[in-house]
Ligand SMILES: Cc1cc2nc3c(=O)[nH]c(=O)nc-3n(C[C@H](O)[C@H](O)[C@@H](O)COP(=O)(O)OP(=O)(O)OC[C@H]3O[C@@H](n4cnc5c(N)ncnc54)[C@H](O)[C@@H]3O)c2cc1C
């Protein structure tokens with residue numbers, strides 16, 4: 028199969044109409060999701076890139092779906108803004124479209140929410156080659172069916188995203204990270220659960236098994252220092268990472284998974300952590316106060332997740348990336364409406 | 375047995391059909407529209423909702439789910455000859471798990487109740503429409519309701535983690551889960567905001583947040599709406615992210631004063647800014663905010679020193695809609711959105727239209743979101759005045775779309791704005807919505823006649 032490299036909306040439509048089965052690829056950072064299967068044409072979206080509109084005062088930008096996250100973040104940084112959901116693998120070339128289709132958020136999602144909280148609108152080409160818009164380009168909108176939210180985690184099932192609009196926020200002026208080690212998982216979990224209920228506005232709250240907590244604070248210099256002190260009173264001195272940017276960039280690029288053949292994302296919850304810790308998984312980290320696990324694994328680990336009935340998404344290294352596959356009348360209906368000929372993945 | 379007999383057998387003693395019984399369900403908060411339903415069903419459990427929907431499907435009878443009927447766009451207007459499924463009796467909080475930071479609720483639970491129940495744990499449910507003390511979570515989910523805190527915290531969709539839904543063909547599906555992160559398409563996110571066209575939500579899982587530690591609430595008075603609006607831009611440019619930024623114009627201020635005596639100064643524009651977060655951070659932000667507001671030409675700055683003063687500042691704003699009702703026998707609330715930087719242009723144009731149509735328009739709005747709420751005042755007893763008000767409202771909607779915004783920020787399309795959908799969406803966009811609707815509801819029974827304009831299929 029040839030690789031198609033559309034440069035504009037019209038070429039995406041032509042590609043969709045011309046091939047019975049397609050798989051889109053942005054930056055190729057999640058190969059389990061973007062590698063074409065038997066009979067699928069590869070739709071490489073890396074040429075469909077660039078910022079279409081960005082007005083810092085609106086807290087909104089619109090860009091082509093193939094735009095690398097890093098490129099967008101550079102533009103935002105120039106105006107003291109950022110994408111608070113911290114899209115993973117930005118340093119590896121992740122694009123906006125790939126991030127949305129995979130439904131991924133990084134460690135900073137803890138403060139203001141994940142991808143689904145920041146996506147405002149989409150323009151996509153559906154399975155019939157029609158151009159469909161959902162959402163809009165303003166921070167608040169409730170008109171029509173919210174097709175943009177449907178795209179989050181869709182793995183491209185409903186169409187090829189061409190254009191995306193996001194909300195952004197002002198970047199914290201200063202950040203500090205506190206790392207505290209506990210005797211065992213139980214103690215670390217007890218602290219994690221306590222921290223989840225406190226109004227501390229942590230930027231990130233991660234658990235690194237077996238028993239380390241990492242907390243990131245952001246804001247005005249003086250306030251950050253005072254709050255760091257408060258946290259230390261609560262948790263003990265710990266280790267303070269003053270220049271913490273590089274550390275968190277490595278985390279969000281999932282550097283801790285390098286060397287694992289399979290990379291997997293597992294929705295979690297603090298009370299699920301002991302069970303997850305009992306499974307044969309490799310290096311791992313729980314983000315957002317224990318709401319999501321990114322882990323390295325082998326086939327054995329994947330099998331264990333399936334047997335435990337735990338939903339998960341494989342980013343790298345397996346044939347079937349999604350467990351369980353979406354089912355039920357609701358998914359089937361939406362799929363039938365937007366991709367009646369089954370050109371795209373899933374269902 | 376016919377349809378009604380079967381329905382009555384399903385919900386013994388809980389099917390209303392008498393004239394007087396039906397009257398309260400004939401319209402929602404948009405009272406300009408009225409329709410007489412065939413019957414009102416009062417289920418108490420989700421199995422009963424399922425039973426009713428299946429029955430409707432079998433007989434081809436249209437149905438409308440209804441919470442408290444506070445929709446401002448005719449969203450819960452009955453369908454002629456159809457059934458109203460009134461969900462107020464399904465009002466239990468099924469589970470409130472502070473450690474997991476979630477609440478699992480029935481659709482008829484009133485929004486405010488969730489925060490009240492969560493308060494002892496230091497948690498709350500963030501979306502706070504002004505109708506919070508009466509509107510239900512089912513209605514909030516269907517409309518993706520907002521409130522004063524959307525810029526920072528998002529709308530209802532952002533706070534719904536999972537849903538159990540009865541589809542229009544009578545199947546039960548679970549969408550989403552309990553975790554903040556999921557895998558696979560965000561189907562629950564998609565359901566939120568579809569205005570009851572794709573099924574009835576019978577169970578809703580909500581995320582709860584820790585209550586902010588500190589608030590800093592400021593009321594700033596301005597000699598013009600323009601100056602108030604410019605102050606909003608200055609706050610954003612200073613890199614602040616307030617929890618809420620609200621503006622009221624003179625007419626709304628006067629109305630609110632008459633109604634609740636909040637002690638607002640009689641000026642052309644009032645701005646309420648509220649910071650929230652950890653106390654040290656709020657203290658730093660407050661200093662920056664004070665500097666910004668001082669330079670913005672405010673005639674007066676009032677800072678709430680305690681919770682009572684904070685509530686006093688909010689009192690007038692929260693009462694504004696109902697207060698404006700005192701100035702005029704009737705009013706239409708509009709809900710358009712414009713990019714924040716076009717607010718001035720939008721307000722100027724609204725004032726021009728107000729003069730042109732000879733109808734007063736009061737403005738109270740979520741300035742941080744660019745979400746306008748022009749209240750078009752009219753007297754329904756005067757022949758032609760409702761039509762004029764609707765025409766003026768329509769011009770305002772077109773204006774918002776023209777400026778790059780949206781027909782609705784939080785009140786939904788309902789019956790009221792469906793005719794304007796083609797202004798914002800292309801035929802292909804609308805066709806995609808139609809196709810989804812048709813695939814999930816082949817008989818077109820769920821909230822028939824709402825959101826999607828009739829012209830779509832004809833034009834496609
Ligand atoms: C967020 C925001 C941003 C803004 N940005 C800009 C900007 O960038 N540039 C800009 O030029 N302006 C801007 N404006 C202000 C806008 O231009 C004003 O609304 C302006 O048109 C009114 O001028 P004024 O302040 O003199 O209002 P006023 O003349 O003081 O009128 C205000 C109020 O008086 C009442 N009123 C006045 N005349 C009538 C009438 N004939 N019929 C009924 N009611 C009437 C209305 O209730 C109205 O709300 C902004 C406003 C806001 C809120």
Ligand SMILES: Cc1cc2nc3c(=O)[nH]c(=O)nc-3n(C[C@H](O)[C@H](O)[C@H](O)COP(=O)(O)OP(=O)(O)OC[C@H]3O[C@@H](n4cnc5c(N)ncnc54)[C@H](O)[C@@H]3O)c2cc1C
Pocket residue numbers: 402403438439440441442443444445446449450461481502503504505508509510511512513514515516517518519520521522569570573574575576695696784785821
């Ligand atoms: C004074 C006042 C102030 C308001 N302020 C705001 C505000 O600040 N922000 C805001 O967003 N809105 C506001 N509203 C509008 C309204 O309160 C909201 O739209 C609210 O969500 C409606 O809730 P309800 O329970 O009254 O729903 P209803 O009006 O009964 O129904 C609304 C829609 O939801 C559907 N529906 C209801 N329950 C379900 C269910 N379980 N499953 C599927 N569909 C269902 C109905 O069919 C209908 O289409 C205000 C209204 C009033 C009267």
